[in-house]
Amino acid sequence: MEEEEGGGGEEEGEVCDTVTQIVLVWFTGHPRFMNQLSCGTEVVSIAGEWLTAAANTNMFTYEIAPVFILMEHVTMKHMRKIIGYKAGDSILAPGGSVSNLYAALAARHKMFPEYKKKGLLALPGELCMFTSLHSHYSMMGAAAAMGLGTDNLIEVPVDEKGRMIPSELDRLIQEAKAKGKIPFLVCATAGTTVMGAFDPLHAVADVCEKYKLWFHVDNQRHKMDGVERSQSITWNPHKLMGVLLQCSTVHFQEDGLLISCNQMCADYLFQQDKPYDVNYDTGDKVIQCGRHNDIFKLWLLWRSKGDEGFEKHMDHLFEMTSYMIQRMKQHPDKYELLNDEPECTNVCFWYVPHRLRSMKAGPDRHKLLGDVQPILKGRMMTAGTLMIGYQPLDHHPNFFRNIISSQAVRREDIDFMLEELDRLGYDL
Amino acid sequence: MEEEEGGGGEEEGEVCDTVTQIVLVWFTGHPRFMNQLSCGTEVVSIAGEWLTAAANTNMFTYEIAPVFILMEHVTMKHMRKIIGYKAGDSILAPGGSVSNLYAALAARHKMFPEYKKKGLLALPGELCMFTSLHSHYSMMGAAAAMGLGTDNLIEVPVDEKGRMIPSELDRLIQEAKAKGKIPFLVCATAGTTVMGAFDPLHAVADVCEKYKLWFHVDNQRHKMDGVERSQSITWNPHKLMGVLLQCSTVHFQEDGLLISCNQMCADYLFQQDKPYDVNYDTGDKVIQCGRHNDIFKLWLLWRSKGDEGFEKHMDHLFEMTSYMIQRMKQHPDKYELLNDEPECTNVCFWYVPHRLRSMKAGPDRHKLLGDVQPILKGRMMTAGTLMIGYQPLDHHPNFFRNIISSQAVRREDIDFMLEELDRLGYDL
Numbered sequence: 001m002e003e004e005e006g007g008g009g010e011e012e013g014e015v016c017d018t019v020t021q022i023v024l025v026w027f028t029g030h031p032r033f034m035n036q037l038s039c040g041t042e043v044v045s046i047a048g049e050w051l052t053a054a055a056n057t058n059m060f061t062y063e064i065a066p067v068f069i070l071m072e073h074v075t076m077k078h079m080r081k082i083i084g085y086k087a088g089d090s091i092l093a094p095g096g097s098v099s100n101l102y103a104a105l106a107a108r109h110k111m112f113p114e115y116k117k118k119g120l121l122a123l124p125g126e127l128c129m130f131t132s133l134h135s136h137y138s139m140m141g142a143a144a145a146m147g148l149g150t151d152n153l154i155e156v157p158v159d160e161k162g163r164m165i166p167s168e169l170d171r172l173i174q175e176a177k178a179k180g181k182i183p184f185l186v187c188a189t190a191g192t193t194v195m196g197a198f199d200p201l202h203a204v205a206d207v208c209e210k211y212k213l214w215f216h217v218d219n220q221r222h223k224m225d226g227v228e229r230s231q232s233i234t235w236n237p238h239k240l241m242g243v244l245l246q247c248s249t250v251h252f253q254e255d256g257l258l259i260s261c262n263q264m265c266a267d268y269l270f271q272q273d274k275p276y277d278v279n280y281d282t283g284d285k286v287i288q289c290g291r292h293n294d295i296f297k298l299w300l301l302w303r304s305k306g307d308e309g310f311e312k313h314m315d316h317l318f319e320m321t322s323y324m325i326q327r328m329k330q331h332p333d334k335y336e337l338l339n340d341e342p343e344c345t346n347v348c349f350w351y352v353p354h355r356l357r358s359m360k361a362g363p364d365r366h367k368l369l370g371d372v373q374p375i376l377k378g379r380m381m382t383a384g385t386l387m388i389g390y391q392p393l394d395h396h397p398n399f400f401r402n403i404i405s406s407q408a409v410r411r412e413d414i415d416f417m418l419e420e421l422d423r424l425g426y427d428l
Numbered sequence: 429m430e431e432e433e434g435g436g437g438e439e440e441g442e443v444c445d446t447v448t449q450i451v452l453v454w455f456t457g458h459p460r461f462m463n464q465l466s467c468g469t470e471v472v473s474i475a476g477e478w479l480t481a482a483a484n485t486n487m488f489t490y491e492i493a494p495v496f497i498l499m500e501h502v503t504m505k506h507m508r509k510i511i512g513y514k515a516g517d518s519i520l521a522p523g524g525s526v527s528n529l530y531a532a533l534a535a536r537h538k539m540f541p542e543y544k545k546k547g548l549l550a551l552p553g554e555l556c557m558f559t560s561l562h563s564h565y566s567m568m569g570a571a572a573a574m575g576l577g578t579d580n581l582i583e584v585p586v587d588e589k590g591r592m593i594p595s596e597l598d599r600l601i602q603e604a605k606a607k608g609k610i611p612f613l614v615c616a617t618a619g620t621t622v623m624g625a626f627d628p629l630h631a632v633a634d635v636c637e638k639y640k641l642w643f644h645v646d647n648q649r650h651k652m653d654g655v656e657r658s659q660s661i662t663w664n665p666h667k668l669m670g671v672l673l674q675c676s677t678v679h680f681q682e683d684g685l686l687i688s689c690n691q692m693c694a695d696y697l698f699q700q701d702k703p704y705d706v707n708y709d710t711g712d713k714v715i716q717c718g719r720h721n722d723i724f725k726l727w728l729l730w731r732s733k734g735d736e737g738f739e740k741h742m743d744h745l746f747e748m749t750s751y752m753i754q755r756m757k758q759h760p761d762k763y764e765l766l767n768d769e770p771e772c773t774n775v776c777f778w779y780v781p782h783r784l785r786s787m788k789a790g791p792d793r794h795k796l797l798g799d800v801q802p803i804l805k806g807r808m809m810t811a812g813t814l815m816i817g818y819q820p821l822d823h824h825p826n827f828f829r830n831i832i833s834s835q836a837v838r839r840e841d842i843d844f845m846l847e848e849l850d851r852l853g854y855d856l
Binding site for chain 1: 481
């Protein structure tokens with residue numbers, strides 16, 4: 001009888017484990033999912049996506065999605081106002097990488113409008129772009145896809161907090177020019193992928209103005225001082241704002257550039273003799289044709305929360321981050337912070353198993369620490385109780401990067417996380 | 429009393445009209461929405477999208493979307509088998525244009541692997557691609573974005589049915605080579621956007637083999653003889669298969685090329701020391717980072733319909749198309765067909781208003797016919813009873829292109845459409 005009960009209990013436990021694991025890995029709304037910025041379950045956003053699915057329309061022309069197109073207009077205008085652009089244009093793209101690509105294409109088109117027809121070989125030299133060493137890899141992808149080659153994405157060194165060093169940017173621009181290259185774009189990152197660092201926007205803007213380069217900002221947050229000086233900005237509501245993936249936007253200071261850069265004038269979609277104002281057709285502003293409706297879930301969530309609601313939402317995420325840092329600092333033997341004053345909601349740390357706590361600092365311990373984190377990640381995945389990502393960076397061996405991006409995270413989840421890390425990793 | 433009733437009736441009528449219009453324009457599942465290939469309301473696909481929204485995961489790593497990644501594996505393998513590829517690799521992209529871009533990038537990478545690092549300027553000459561004059565404009569967008577320039581997308585003439593002429597392709601390849609250009613890709617279209625024509629795949633494949641060019645097929649249908657000779661193929665389940673937008677796939681004959689072309693090895697996502705087989709991580713195969721889960725709704729629909737179900741689905745669409753043609757042929761005075769034996773579900777026609785029915789054929793009538801169609805479209809949109817697209821093509825003035833792509837279309841909808849066209853357009 002006891003055996004049976006035990007057996008039943010174990011089985012039940014297994015099922016529970018599996019369910020927990022499925023919940024964690026399938027369902028990023030779980031408050032212990034800290035693996036990525038794009039996560040969470042905003043029910044209003046889900047409701048928006050459900051209606052979107054039932055409507056199953058396409059965002060390329062006003063004629064088949066009039067209400068959604070108008071929502072896009074209104075919402076994008078509001079976002080540009082928050083950024084600080086006086087006029088301009090915007091578009092929703094399938095992810096931040098494509099938004100960054102659209103910015104780079106527009107920058108190239110602005111400087112060399114003839115490339116669109118004639119191609120890069122018709123240009124007077126090799127184009128090059130600049131971004132920080134810690135920026136997102138999508139700029140690299142853009143350089144390759146655009147035909148510049150990754151050699152022509154020049155990585156600017158960062159300081160110890162992961163921020164681009166403007167004097168280094170200046171030096172590298174001069175160096176590229178001396179080699180006969182043609183710089184055309186600088187990408188600053190407001191919230192780097194791993195450390196959550198913010199490049200100094202004003203200082204970068206100064207350098208861009210000095211050399212007349214396009215200034216693009218790849219942004220994780222809604223407002224940063226200096227962002228209004230950029231020519232373009234990527235802003236991903238599917239990250240800290242909690243809108244369902246995919247919801248990425250890219251905004252341009254100059255109106256008309258997006259369409260001039262990307263339009264191919266397909267007669268069957270963008271007829272100029274339509275019975276309505278064809279300026280509402282958006283399809284020719286992008287290199288996509290069909291475009292998923294990513295606006296309704298954003299519009300609905302914004303209507304529901306308001307600007308104030310999003311501010312509270314952000315405050316909550318930063319409060320949880322501070323709490324996590326504060327709790328970790330109480331146990332410096334167990335949790336070693338890479339940066340104890342993070343600028344975003346990224347918290348980078350090493351979990352220190354018991355045997356390494358008393359070990360002397362140095363390259364040996366350093367290496368061992370880095371070896372331990374992936375094993376702990378494996379245990380996390382098997383237990384199905386936590387999801388936190390890890391990676392190496394520069395000279396640092398593997399460390400965890402905890403991202404608090406979901407509204408659902410509460411203090412008890414952070415307490416649980418710290419205990420669970422210790423439970424799973426103590427003996428490693 | 430009568431007046432009141434009349435008033436009430438009118439008001440009700442107005443509300444109904446508005447609802448009908450909203451239904452038509454918001455809800456592409458309405459059986460009288462014939463405007464685009466991507467439409468329809470497959471409830472199983474909607475159910476899939478709803479669960480997808482609740483899970484809100486990201487398709488870049490196995491760790492956060494294990495079950496969905498496995499579904500992608502299984503479904504893509506099945507699709508490659510149907511295409512006739514023995515091995516290979518596939519990926520889901522946000523729309524057919526991006527799928528075509530991924531194919532063109534892979535083709536360029538295959539011929540010049542060093543371009544990824546060094547860029548186009550390091551190549552021995554200008555690269556060029558070929559596609560038919562009636563192909564989708566996304567190839568043009570790809571040429572611009574990739575830095576080739578639209579001049580280097582060479583358009584091959586088509587025959588009277590809209591099919592690429594292989595001898596012209598051969599001639600243009602020779603001409604480009606004589607100018608010192610380097611051809612690297614030919615895109616054949618299986619189901620052109622407007623006329624629904626199928627380029628002769630075997631003849632195009634022969635030319636590609638002769639000049640050792642990458643053979644890509646931009647496809648609307650699931651199986652075409654000769655498609656197995658291509659190096660890559662775009663296949664959009666969000667078109668004739670009725671899966672919700674967005675759901676596009678691109679398949680490659682050669683495995684490993686996609687990742688070699690696009691990978692940037694971001695340490696924070698694609699660590700090689702993860703506690704599972706990292707070959708399941710798909711994120712580094714594309715220039716996107718976050719990737720929306722487009723597989724679940726496809727997988728679920730396929731599980732529900734089976735291959736046979738999709739065959740029946742296609743049969744229905746083609747049956748409805750035949751019925752429409754047959755009905756139109758009964759009234760050649762009212763409906764003039766551009767092509768009375770369409771190869772796909774596109775039916776291209778002019779509606780002929782009463783006053784033009786007795787007019788002598790010639791340039792005057794030709795012009796008037798073209799002027800009338802957009803006005804009729806405007807009336808359709810105001811009435812909210814039909815959605816059919818129109819466009820000019822080559823020397824043809826504006827004509828309607830009716831697309832039957834939704835399972836919901838029945839004979840009565842086609843009967844209604846023909847009557848409604850006559851009701852709205854008779855006096856034009």
